[in-house]
Amino acid sequence: MSSAVDTATAAVVKKPRKARGAMRRLVSDPLGALGLGLIVVTVLAALAAGLLPHDPVKLNPMVRFAAPGAEHWLGTDNLGRDLFTRMLYGARIALVISIGATVASLLVGLLFGVLAGFGRAGWTVSCFC
Incomplete structure (x- = not known):
């Protein structure tokens, strides 16, 4: 009985790792990393427009x-x-x-x-x- 509870608890604990895994998969894919980089550069450039x-x-x-x-x-x-x-x-x-x-x-x-x-x-x- 306790092994079933431990398995259910372990499944609940592993959920935050999936979110980190999604970001890791995005960055590890070359096109995903390129897209993320372009978004970051565009947002930073738009925010820095007032400094020109x-x-x-x-x-x-x-x-x-x-x-x-x-x-x-x-x-x-x-x-x-x-x-x-x-x-x-x-x-x-x-x-x-x-x-x-x-x-x-x-x-x-x-x-x-x-x-x-x-x-x-x-x-x-x-x-x-």
């Missing part, structure tokens, strides 16, 4: 269409705005929108799941399909 010396909306017609260089890493546009700074500020906006869309879809999916699970499944299916 150029204003993304300030016009500077004296440096219109400047080539990429040490001052402007990706050059400037037709109004003299730094393209690298504008790209990082755009990444910040895209990050906020993507997190908002993910949270909204999570909440809507949770609501529909609760309605389908605790309510009448036929009503949920007939209403939304």
Whole structure:
């Protein structure tokens, strides 16, 4: 009898290892590591956009269409705005929108799941399909 209890207890204790195992599998796969690295770099770059010396909306017609260089890493546009700074500020906006869309879809999916699970499944299916 005690061996059955020990086996059940051991199974419960091993569950946190699966979460660590999932991260280990993600990092050990080359494409998973590449994807995780790209996400981390994008998030860090978007968060560091405020540290850049150029204003993304300030016009500077004296440096219109400047080539990429040490001052402007990706050059400037037709109004003299730094393209690298504008790209990082755009990444910040895209990050906020993507997190908002993910949270909204999570909440809507949770609501529909609760309605389908605790309510009448036929009503949920007939209403939304």
